[in-house]
Amino acid sequence: MTISPISPLVPREGERLLSGWGRTAPSMATVLPVTSVTDVLAAVSAAGPRGILARGLGRSYGDAAQSGGATVLDLSALAQVHVDTAAGVVSCGAGASLDDLLRTLVPAGYFVPVTPGTRMVTVGGAIAADVHGKNHHVEGTFGSHVSSMTIVDGRGEERVLEPGDPAFWATVGGMGLTGVVAEAAFDLIPISTSMVSVDTDRTADLDELMDRMVSGDDAYRYSVAWVDSAHPSGRGVLTRGDHAPVERLPARDREQPLAYDPRVLATVPVVMPKGLVNPLTMRAFNEAWYRKAPKHRVGELQPIASFFHPLDILQDWNLGYGPAGFLQYQFAVPDDSGHLVSLALDRLRRIGAISPVTVLKRFGAANAGPLSFPQPGWTLAIDVPADVPGLADALDDLDGLVLAAGGRLYLAKDSRMSPEMMAATYPRLSEWRRVRDEMDPDRVFVSDLSRRLLL
Amino acid sequence: MRDAVGAPQSILILGGTSEIALATLRRLPRSRIRRVVLAGRPSERLAAAVAELTTAGFAGVEQVAFEATDTDTHGSIIDAVFDAGDVDLVLLAFGVLGDQAESEADPRLAVTVATINYTAMLSTGLNAARRLRGQGHGSLVVLSSVAGDRARRANFVYGSTKSGLDAFAQGLSDALHGSGVHVLVVRAGFVRGRMTEGRPEAPMAVTPDEVAAVIVSSLRKGRGTVYVPAQLRLVMAAVKLLPRPVFRKLPY
Ligand SMILES: Cc1cc2nc3c(=O)[nH]c(=O)nc-3n(C[C@H](O)[C@H](O)[C@H](O)COP(=O)(O)OP(=O)(O)OC[C@H]3O[C@@H](n4cnc5c(N)ncnc54)[C@H](O)[C@@H]3O)c2cc1C
Numbered sequence A: 001m002t003i004s005p006i007s008p009l010v011p012r013e014g015e016r017l018l019s020g021w022g023r024t025a026p027s028m029a030t031v032l033p034v035t036s037v038t039d040v041l042a043a044v045s046a047a048g049p050r051g052i053l054a055r056g057l058g059r060s061y062g063d064a065a066q067s068g069g070a071t072v073l074d075l076s077a078l079a080q081v082h083v084d085t086a087a088g089v090v091s092c093g094a095g096a097s098l099d100d101l102l103r104t105l106v107p108a109g110y111f112v113p114v115t116p117g118t119r120m121v122t123v124g125g126a127i128a129a130d131v132h133g134k135n136h137h138v139e140g141t142f143g144s145h146v147s148s149m150t151i152v153d154g155r156g157e158e159r160v161l162e163p164g165d166p167a168f169w170a171t172v173g174g175m176g177l178t179g180v181v182a183e184a185a186f187d188l189i190p191i192s193t194s195m196v197s198v199d200t201d202r203t204a205d206l207d208e209l210m211d212r213m214v215s216g217d218d219a220y221r222y223s224v225a226w227v228d229s230a231h232p233s234g235r236g237v238l239t240r241g242d243h244a245p246v247e248r249l250p251a252r253d254r255e256q257p258l259a260y261d262p263r264v265l266a267t268v269p270v271v272m273p274k275g276l277v278n279p280l281t282m283r284a285f286n287e288a289w290y291r292k293a294p295k296h297r298v299g300e301l302q303p304i305a306s307f308f309h310p311l312d313i314l315q316d317w318n319l320g321y322g323p324a325g326f327l328q329y330q331f332a333v334p335d336d337s338g339h340l341v342s343l344a345l346d347r348l349r350r351i352g353a354i355s356p357v358t359v360l361k362r363f364g365a366a367n368a369g370p371l372s373f374p375q376p377g378w379t380l381a382i383d384v385p386a387d388v389p390g391l392a393d394a395l396d397d398l399d400g401l402v403l404a405a406g407g408r409l410y411l412a413k414d415s416r417m418s419p420e421m422m423a424a425t426y427p428r429l430s431e432w433r434r435v436r437d438e439m440d441p442d443r444v445f446v447s448d449l450s451r452r453l454l455l
Numbered sequence B: 001m002r003d004a005v006g007a008p009q010s011i012l013i014l015g016g017t018s019e020i021a022l023a024t025l026r027r028l029p030r031s032r033i034r035r036v037v038l039a040g041r042p043s044e045r046l047a048a049a050v051a052e053l054t055t056a057g058f059a060g061v062e063q064v065a066f067e068a069t070d071t072d073t074h075g076s077i078i079d080a081v082f083d084a085g086d087v088d089l090v091l092l093a094f095g096v097l098g099d100q101a102e103s104e105a106d107p108r109l110a111v112t113v114a115t116i117n118y119t120a121m122l123s124t125g126l127n128a129a130r131r132l133r134g135q136g137h138g139s140l141v142v143l144s145s146v147a148g149d150r151a152r153r154a155n156f157v158y159g160s161t162k163s164g165l166d167a168f169a170q171g172l173s174d175a176l177h178g179s180g181v182h183v184l185v186v187r188a189g190f191v192r193g194r195m196t197e198g199r200p201e202a203p204m205a206v207t208p209d210e211v212a213a214v215i216v217s218s219l220r221k222g223r224g225t226v227y228v229p230a231q232l233r234l235v236m237a238a239v240k241l242l243p244r245p246v247f248r249k250l251p252y
C-alpha cells in the first residue's frame, strides 16, 4: 500500500534512522551522499531549517553524528587518498577511513599518526572528535598531526585551515559544528615492519597497575591498560610497545616485513543473536581475559591489527548489547585525582554495570583545541549497558566527582551528560562559541548532541 | 533531546492538569528537564499546577491555553510549542468520563464527550505527529482506556470514544514505525482520582502514580501498548470472549 506523499508522515527519499555506536536514542534524518567539495558546498547552501551535519562511520557512541530532521552528509565517497611517500605525509578526502588508509600506508612503510581503538573511523570523524590513541602521552591527538584541511563553513564558503588559525582549532574537536571537513593532510609515522613489539604486565590490583603506568609509560610510544571491571581489585593487563624494527622479525618474515592483512573473523549476530552482554557472560569474559594474559612478557610480536584494533575482529559487536543499547562513560581527570578511577569502577560494578571493554590510559599534554578532550592525567573508558537499573543516577554522581576534580567527559562517547556539566567542564566553551559563531553564524550545523548540550 | 538513559529535556502535556500526566512528570528524572508546557483550559487548577511544579524544582514550566473542543486552534497551538524548540515527549492526557445517563437523555452531551475524547485526540495527535515526525525523534503517549476494549452498557458512550481513540492511536503508531517517533498507547483500568471520584470502584483499581510508573518504564523500553495494571491484558482478552448475554449482566 502506498500513501500519497502529501502526508507528512510517510518516509521520504533518503530518510534513515541514525544512531551512534551505542544504538541509544536514534533519530531520523535525510542522508545525502556527497562525492566532491562542490557537492558539500551545494548541500550546505541548500540546508533547511533543521540544519545539516557531516557523519563519518558512526563510531561515536552517542548522538554526535545524528541530527533529527536534518540533512546528514555521507562522505564515504569523498575518500581519495594521495600519499607523498618521500615526505611522509598523506592528503585525503575526509570520508576516507583509517581502515582504507592503513591498507595503503602500511605496505608503503607508514602508519597513521594516531589511531583510536577501532580503525573503522573516518579522517573527518577523527578530526571532529580530535581522537586519541595509545600514543597520546607522547604524540598527542589526531588533530595535532593535521597540517591543513579544507572545510566548508556554515556560510557556505570553502576554506583552507592551518594550525595557526583559531578556526582550525575550533574545528579540531568541534564535533562537526563549525563546518564540514572535506579534505585533510597529516603527517605519518614511518615504520619498517607491520608488527608491534609488545611488553605485557598483568597486575594483581589497580594500584599496582597505576603505579606501573606512572613509572613506566614514558619509556613507551604506545601504552594502554585493560581493567577487569567485574573484579573488586581492579586488576588489569597493561600492554605497551612500539613498531618493531626489521631485525626483530624472524628470518622468514623479513622478506615481506610490511605485510598487512587485517581480518574480520565473525559478526556478532552470527556468534550469538541477542543478549550477549549480561553480568554472567561478562564476569566470565573478564576472568578469561585476565587469565589469558601472561604475568610478565617482553617483546612479543603482534600484528598491527591485534595490538591496535582487537575489537575490529568482531564486526557489529555493538549488537551484542541487545535492543536497549549501551553507552560508554569516558572521563579524564588530572593526576591528583587518580582515585576517581577506582571510585568509578566500584560504583558501576556495584550496580551490575560490567563490561568487556574497560580501558585505562594516561594522557599527555592538551592541545590548542578549545573542545579537545584530552588533558594531562588519567582517562578511564567503561562500556555499560544502557538499561542497567540505577545507571542514570550513578553516572550523575560520577559526573559530580569528575567536575569537582577538574576533569571532563569525552563528547565522542557522551550520550547523557547535562548541558551544565558540559559548560562547567569545558572552560573554553565560550571561546569556541565565538569562533563557531563567526564560522556558522546561522547555526546551520546542528546535531542531536549540540541540541542536547545546548552548544 | 532524550538521552541514552531515557531522560527527556522538554515535555508537552495536553490536558495540563491531568492527574496521570502530572504524576508521570514527577517520575521523570528532573535534572535534565528544561521545559514543561502544560496546555489546558486556563483555570486556577492549571495555574496551581504550574506553581507546584516550579516549586518542586522543574525548570521552564509554562502554560498554554488549549480547549479540546476548539479543534481549529490545535494546529497553531502545537506549532507554537514546537517552533520554540524540539519536544521530546508529548502526553495526550485530556479526557472526560461524561455521564452515561445524561448523554442518553441529551445526545448533545454525548457529542461533547466524543469531541473531547476522540475528535480532539485525533486532531492533536495528528498535529503532534506531524511535528514529531519533522524533528525526527520524540515520544507520543496516548491515554486510552480498557473501556475501549469492549463497550459496556454502563458507559458505552465513553467506551466508544476510547475505542475509536485506541484504533486511531494504533494506526498512528504504525504510520510512525521506524521514523524515530515512538507512540505509546496506555490502556488504563479504573484509576482512583478526580475523574472517577464518587463512582463505584472497579476491581484492580490503580492510582495515577501507578499508571505514571508504567508510562515511564514503558517509554524507556519502547513498548507499544500497555495495560495498567498489566493483569488487565489477560482479563480484557477474556472479557472480549465472553458471550454477550453473560457480558451484559456483569456488575462492572
Ligand atoms: C570500538 C571503538 C573504540 C574507540 N576507541 C577510541 C579511542 O581509543 N580513542 C578515541 O579518541 N576515540 C575512540 N573511539 C571513538 C571514535 O574514534 C570517534 O567517535 C570518532 O569520531 C569516530 O569517527 P567516525 O568517522 O565514525 O565519526 P562519526 O561517529 O560518524 O562522527 C563523529 C563526529 O564527527 C563529526 N564528523 C564526522 N565526519 C566529519 C567531517 N567530514 N567534517 C566535520 N565533522 C565530521 C560528526 O558530525 C560527529 O560530530 C572509539 C569508538 C569505538 C566504536
Ligand SMILES: NC(=O)c1ccc[n+]([C@@H]2O[C@H](COP(=O)([O-])OP(=O)(O)OC[C@H]3O[C@@H](n4cnc5c(N)ncnc54)[C@H](OP(=O)(O)O)[C@@H]3O)[C@@H](O)[C@H]2O)c1
Binding pocket: B015, B016, B017, B018, B019, B020, B021, B040, B041, B043, B045, B046, B066, B067, B068, B069, B092, B093, B094, B095, B096, B097, B116, B143, B144, B145, B146, B187, B188, B189, B190, B191, B192, B193, B194, B195, B196, B208
Ligand atoms: N481516571 C481513570 O480512571 C482513567 C482510566 C483510563 C483512562 N483515563 C484517561 O486518562 C486521561 C487522563 O485522565 P486523568 O485520570 O488524569 O483525569 P483528570 O485528572 O480528570 O484529567 C483530565 C484532563 O482533561 C482535561 N480536559 C477535560 N476537558 C477538556 C477540554 N474541553 N479542553 C481541554 N482540556 C480538557 C482536564 O482539564 P481541566 O482541568 O480543565 O478540567 C484535565 O486536564 C484521560 O484521557 C482519561 O480518559 C483515565
